[in-house]
Amino acid sequence: xxxxxxxxxxxxxxxxxxxxxxxxxxxxxxxxxxxxxxxxxxxxxxxxxxxxxxxxxxxxxxxxxxxxxxxxxxxxxxxxxxxxxxxxxxxxxxxxxxxxxxxxxxxxxxxxxxxxxxxxxxxxxxxxxxxxxxxxxxxxxxxxxxxxxxxxxxxxxxxxxxxxxxxxxxxxxxxxxxxxxxxxxxxxxxxxxxxxxxxxxxxxxxxxxxxxxxxxxxxxxxxxxxxxxxxxxxxxxxxxxxxxxxxxxxxxxxxxxxxxxxxxxxxxxxxxxxxxxxxxxxxxxxxxxxxxxxxxxxxxxxxxxxxxxxxxxx
Numbered sequence: 001x002x003x004x005x006x007x008x009x010x011x012x013x014x015x016x017x018x019x020x021x022x023x024x025x026x027x028x029x030x031x032x033x034x035x036x037x038x039x040x041x042x043x044x045x046x047x048x049x050x051x052x053x054x055x056x057x058x059x060x061x062x063x064x065x066x067x068x069x070x071x072x073x074x075x076x077x078x079x080x081x082x083x084x085x086x087x088x089x090x091x092x093x094x095x096x097x098x099x100x101x102x103x104x105x106x107x108x109x110x111x112x113x114x115x116x117x118x119x120x121x122x123x124x125x126x127x128x129x130x131x132x133x134x135x136x137x138x139x140x141x142x143x144x145x146x147x148x149x150x151x152x153x154x155x156x157x158x159x160x161x162x163x164x165x166x167x168x169x170x171x172x173x174x175x176x177x178x179x180x181x182x183x184x185x186x187x188x189x190x191x192x193x194x195x196x197x198x199x200x201x202x203x204x205x206x207x208x209x210x211x212x213x214x215x216x217x218x219x220x221x222x223x224x225x226x227x228x229x230x231x232x233x234x235x236x237x238x239x240x241x242x243x244x245x246x247x248x249x250x251x252x253x254x255x256x257x258x259x260x261x262x263x264x265x266x267x268x269x270x271x272x273x274x275x276x277x278x279x280x281x282x283x284x285x286x287x288x289x290x291x292x293x294x295x296x297x298x299x300x301x302x303x304x305x306x307x308x309x310x311x312x313x314x
Contacts, residue, residue: 010126012037016118017096025066025103026180028086029114030096037122038095044088045129046154047241047264047303050097051080051272053121057110065109073109080123081107082269082298084241086149086195087156100149100180126272127302130154130262132162136237141169141201142222142250144242148180150264151241152195159199168225169196169203172218172242176211183212218242219249226257233259238306240264248311261306267297274299282310 014031021027033041055077059065065073087098101108114120130150139158143151148171158167171193173179186192191213196203204221205213214221222238225231236257240250241264254261267279279297283304287293292310295301 010040010123012040012122012124014097014120014122016114016116016120018116019114022100022180022182023177026178027101027103027112029099029101029111031099031120031122033095033097035093038090038093041088041095041097041125042090044085044125046157047084047129047150048125048127049082049084049272049302050099050122050124051082051126051269052099053080054107054110058113059110060112064112066103069103069105069109073106075106077107077110079270080272082126082272084150084153084264084302086152088153098149100146100152102146102180123272127298128300130239130264130303132158132165133237133260134162134164136235136260137165138232138236139165139167140222140225140236140238141167142218142238142240142242142246143169143171144218144240144246145173145178146180147240147242147246147264147266149241151239152181154239155196155201156199159201167201169193169201170206170218170222170225171196171203172206172208172221172246173212174208176207179205179207179212217246217249219246219253222250223253226253226259231257233257237261240306241266244311247306247309248313251306251309251311254306262303263306263309264302265297265304265309266302269298272298282312283308284310 013034017032018030083099085097086100089096141151158165181193184192191205206218236259238261247263269279270276274296280294283295285293
């Protein structure tokens with residue numbers, strides 16, 4: 001797989017411009033990169049990621065830490081943490097990135113303390129993002145839970161850089177409370193996610209418990225769409241990011257219909273540049289003796305071809 005070219009200096013400083021709560025435990029950071037960082041992110045691709053140093057950040061007051069994280073939040077954070085970005089904006093020589101995050105552990109608890117004007121150190125852009133195939137002018141974007149940020153970025157990127165591609169987004173979560181997006185009502189009475197409607201991307205929503213949109217898995221809506229009369233398999237491609245069971249289901253759907261799919265995978269990534277080897281993904285490999293080999297999520301991915309990934313579905 002072709003590797004994305006790396007900027008010679010990938011350690012940058014970013015200043016917090018905005019930090020707001022989307023819903024309880026789901027927050028959005030807007031970061032402005034320094035001059036070198038802005039240049040490095042000029043050609044960033046959806047699906048790439050950054051590694052953020054949170055070791056210097058203090059903890060919030062105990063009353064602001066979710067009760068179940070009070071003990072684990074005390075751990076020292078030695079390594080950077082990976083985050084994808086939901087939006088990238090270039091204005092003149094300056095670049096801003098939006099980082100959505102879920103308060104789920106000691107690192108993200110520390111991010112809660114950031115306010116406008118604070119600084120962060122980060123490495124990026126890292127990894128390989130989504131590859132756009134102009135011969136596939138129908139793109140179905142599938143997001144599950146906190147897999148949504150790179151899909152949101154991809155939606156805006158396709159609309160601005162490849163306007164000839166017809167884009168439809170499918171967004172799923174366990175419940176409304178776990179949907180990392182602001183919500184509203186569309187003029188026609190349907191559910192509106194401003195993150196997608198702002199870039200004129202039609203979208204459908206499903207939650208496991210039915211608290212928003214259709215009740216059920218988002219892959220059920222995708223399957224229904226793929227079975228519809230207007231489906232054109234020879235012109236369609238799937239892009240997905242989300243929980244691994246969802247990605248496995250998307251891969252099966254793509255195989256059944258005969259369309260390509262690209263999956264943004266997730267692993268624990270200690271370094272983000274392929275040194276620690278901790279983010280291995282089992283993939284098919286016709287050149288290997290056993291027919292498979294490991295690829296690194298951080299360096300070979302995070303975006304991989306769906307037909308190559310071997311999922312553990314035991």
